Amino acid sequence: xxxxxxxxxxxxxxxxxxxxxxxxxxxxxxxxxxxxxxxxxxxxxxxxxxxxxxxxxxxxxxxxxxxxxxxxxxxxxxxxxxxxxxxxxxxxxxxxxxxxxxxxxxxxxxxxxxxxxxxxxxxxxxxxxxxxxxxxxxxxxxxxxxxxxxxxxxxxxxxxxxxxxxxxxxxxxxxxxxxxxxxxxxxxx
Amino acid sequence: xxxxxxxxxxxxxxxxxxxxxxxxxxxxxxxxxxxxxxxxxxxxxxxxxxxxxxxxxxxxxxxxxxxxxxxxxxxxxxxxxxxxxxxxxxxxxxxxxxxxxxxxxxxxxxxxxxxxxxxxxxxxxxxxxxxxxxxxxxxxxxxxxxxxxxxxxxxxxxxxxxxxxxxxxxxxxxxxxxxxxxxxxxxxx
Numbered sequence: 554x555x556x557x558x559x560x561x562x563x564x565x566x567x568x569x570x571x572x573x574x575x576x577x578x579x580x581x582x583x584x585x586x587x588x589x590x591x592x593x594x595x596x597x598x599x600x601x602x603x604x605x606x607x608x609x610x611x612x613x614x615x616x617x618x619x620x621x622x623x624x625x626x627x628x629x630x631x632x633x634x635x636x637x638x639x640x641x642x643x644x645x646x647x648x649x650x651x652x653x654x655x656x657x658x659x660x661x662x663x664x665x666x667x668x669x670x671x672x673x674x675x676x677x678x679x680x681x682x683x684x685x686x687x688x689x690x691x692x693x694x695x696x697x698x699x700x701x702x703x704x705x706x707x708x709x710x711x712x713x714x715x716x717x718x719x720x721x722x723x724x725x726x727x728x729x730x731x732x733x734x735x736x737x738x739x740x741x742x
Numbered sequence: 743x744x745x746x747x748x749x750x751x752x753x754x755x756x757x758x759x760x761x762x763x764x765x766x767x768x769x770x771x772x773x774x775x776x777x778x779x780x781x782x783x784x785x786x787x788x789x790x791x792x793x794x795x796x797x798x799x800x801x802x803x804x805x806x807x808x809x810x811x812x813x814x815x816x817x818x819x820x821x822x823x824x825x826x827x828x829x830x831x832x833x834x835x836x837x838x839x840x841x842x843x844x845x846x847x848x849x850x851x852x853x854x855x856x857x858x859x860x861x862x863x864x865x866x867x868x869x870x871x872x873x874x875x876x877x878x879x880x881x882x883x884x885x886x887x888x889x890x891x892x893x894x895x896x897x898x899x900x901x902x903x904x905x906x907x908x909x910x911x912x913x914x915x916x917x918x919x920x921x922x923x924x925x926x927x928x929x930x931x
Contacts, residue, residue, distance in 0.1 A: 558921050561791045565784065566888050569770045572780050581758045591761050594783035595754065598810050602750045602852055614803035621787050663791055699755050732747050
């Protein structure tokens with residue numbers, strides 16, 4: 554038992570590093586970029602808050618757990634901007650290796666549980682994964698919509714790119730995507 | 743439905759402010775203080791990872807939800823150092839008012855759900871609240887133990903204060919407290 558505890562402690566201190574991984578979005582009212590640890594917290598909470606807008610049979614607790622672990626691989630692979638297709642393809646392998654290394658610190662059973670959550674999120678097939686992926690994407694869209702399109706403007710992202718590449722939000726929640734898409738249209742008028 | 747969505751969006755953007763609330767602990771390897779949003783993420787994950795060390799009948803999903811919301815009141819009340827008794831007493835009322843204001847942004851049903859989670863955590867009576875409170879306390883203790891007692895040293899906290907004031911970790915998990923208490927003893931040798 555004590556040995557297992559030590560492994561858990563080592564893991565939780567290893568993932569301190571996610572607090573140093575910078576994203577492209579600035580939190581409203583702050584003149585700095587947010588990090589992936591803060592983002593993971595906010596995404597998990599957004600899932601909890603928007604649960605009823607997902608599929609009726611949704612296991613929201615599983616969605617929350619997915620969102621808590623979904624970015625941990627960035628500790629080795631770094632955050633790649635959502636609209637950087639080449640960079641994201643390249644990062645996929647690095648993230649897989651990172652997840653194996655970092656979850657591998659944990660006791661075997663727990664490592665398998667967290668790796669399973671991440672893997673399901675990455676594959677994106679289950680209803681929980683679809684909703685989690687939608688939420689993960691909605692969060693920075695909301696931040697942009699209410700913060701003068703900050704990261705879109707800084708990175709020269711067009712309305713068409715956003716509408717095309719974030720349309721999978723609709724796979725997680727039709728009404729959510731409908732509402733968000735209308736807001737994106739408005740923001741570029 | 744659209745009106746409810748708008749309320750959820752307003753809430754999730756309001757809680758951006760938790761990313762600006764500074765704690766006394768520095769993340770390992772970073773020369774800055776951590777904020778309460780990052781901390782909430784890490785505490786939720788620590789609960790998930792340590793679930794088996796809690797009470798057998800523990801609803802770990804509820805613990806995770808509690809930890810996601812537990813610090814939101816700091817947006818209005820600010821973070822008060824754990825060892826500042828007078829400050830913490832004073833903050834209690836401010837936090838209650840903050841929770842009412844901030845959760846009050848949400849649709850009624852969701853506001854009640856999140857307020858209930860926070861209230862249960864604050865009261866500390868249920869097995870989930872006891873485990874959540876233990877985890878919330880274990881996290882900065884681990885950070886101190888593995889980071890040269892950084893926040894304890896900066897704030898002149900003694901071994902006796904730590905051992906006395908964090909002993910309630912044992913209400914959430916006896917083996918966790920036993921292990922942590924031994925580590926605290928060692929750190930001050």
